[in-house]
Amino acid sequence: MISALLDSRRFRSWGGQALLLGGFAALLAWLVSNTVANLHARGIRVGLDFLSRPANFPISESVLPYDPSDTFLWAYVTGLGNTLTISILAILLSTVLGLVVGLARRSKHPLTSGVAGVFVTTMRNMPLIVHLLFWYALATTALPAPRQAFNPMPGVFLSLRGFYIPSLQLDAAAVAFLCAMGGVLALFVCFRRRFGRTRIGFAIAIVIAVALAAVIRPSVGLDTPEMKGFNFTGGLRLSPEFAALMLGLVIYTSAFIGEIIRGGIDAVPLGQWEAGRAIGLSERHTLTKVVIPQALRIIIPPMTSQYLSTVKNTTLALAVGYPELGLVVGTVINQTGQAIESIVLLLGIFLTISITVSLFMNWYNARVALVEAR
Structure with a gap:
């Protein structure tokens, strides 16, 4: 046996x-x-009971409302909100810029392709921390004081204190209206085949929007920044730390994404371009309707790795003082001495985010994958 x-x-x-x-x-x-x-x-307590105690430290800026009297747990949630905001914005903006860079690299115009090549080579061979420090130094030294702020258009100001732009003021009815319309659009996307072509769905969406607006009566206003005293009040403020972080992440990541997109397009056989031209499609329609759908099957796997790297690179925000999750965790460790618990929570959170991104990208990869008939 x-x-x-x-x-x-x-x-x-x-x-x-x-x-x-x-x-x-x-x-x-x-x-x-x-x-x-x-x-x-050594007399060091172990456990997560410290999460319910007041944090008693400020967070300079946050997407979620935060007060020093809130608990350490809410401080973690606030840092997580900042990290997710940075990650989502950096991924979206770098993908758009990377698409432009990738197409510019393939341009037949020597100046366009040359500039794009220099951009890619320079950005990819420079550490991300150098990008962040450069943009932060530029934002805190090269810009004027608030009273001499740049005003390129009405309601937009750029100074040492940050970038001020008008912001929308939505009441509870407006938020409810936007949520309801988002749900309606999601249903149309899920059942678009049943509703037919886009004209019918668009007409139904307009009717529903008008009916909801008549019932809910949303109120929308515009809050414009104004100079009062020594600084601006009102509007939406983007701090120098946030601006430097976003510029560094987007420019650095877009160089890698541009090469991924260029490589994916170049991997599509030339016969596909010739087939598009043979049926009378323009170069633009051949690219968007024939080539890119096939290139996505090559682009998505390395793009997933790049997105994961972007999420993990947000921890370098502490170099410019932006309070993302890593900086909040460091402050909590200094306040409580609960280093192991805080590090384990940090690892668990980033592991969860990375797995979520991987699952979503794998699902999308399966949607666009080439399925062979049997």
Whole structure:
């Protein structure tokens, strides 16, 4: 019986993996127990009860409302909100800019392709931390004081204190209206085949929007920044730290994304371009309708890795003082001394974000993958 099991390749394979997994679990359990024992011997408390205590430290800017009297748990949530905001904006903007760079690299005009090539080569071979420090130094030294702020258009001001633009003021009814319309559009996207072509769906959406507006009566206003005293009030302020972080991340990431897009387009056979021209399509329609849908199958896998790198690169925001999750975790460690718990929470949060991004990109990759008929 034993010899038969040992001769079984499947048993040896699963048995070896089970032994390896058991050894890893035993090593992990020993490390945890040894760490807890050493911390107790030094009088350091272990646990997550500190999350319910008041944080008592400020966060300079945040997407979510925050007050120093809030708990450490809400401080983590606030930092997470900043990290997600930076990640989403950087991914969207760098993808758009990367598409422009990738197409410029393929341009037949020597000046356009040459400038794009210099941009890609320069940006890719410069560390991201250098990008961030350069833009932060530029934002805090080259711009004028608030009273001499640049005013390129009405309601827009650029100074050492930040970038001020008009902001929308929405009441509760306006927020409810936007949420309802978002749900309606999502339903149309999910059931677009049942609703037919876009004209019918568009007409139905207009009717629903008018009916909702008549019932809810949303109110929308425009808050314009104004100079009062020594600084601006009102409007939406983008701090120098946020601006430097976004510029550095977007410019750095777009150079990599541009090369990914260029490589994906170049990998499509030239016969596809000739087929598009043969049926009378213009170069633009051949690119958008024939080439890019096929290039997506090549572009998406490396693009997923680049998106994951962008999310992880947001931790470098501490170099310019923007309070993303990593900076908040560092402050919490200084306040509480709960280093291990804070680091484990940080690792768990970033692992969850990375897995979510990977699952979404894998789902989209499966949607655009070429399915062969059997």
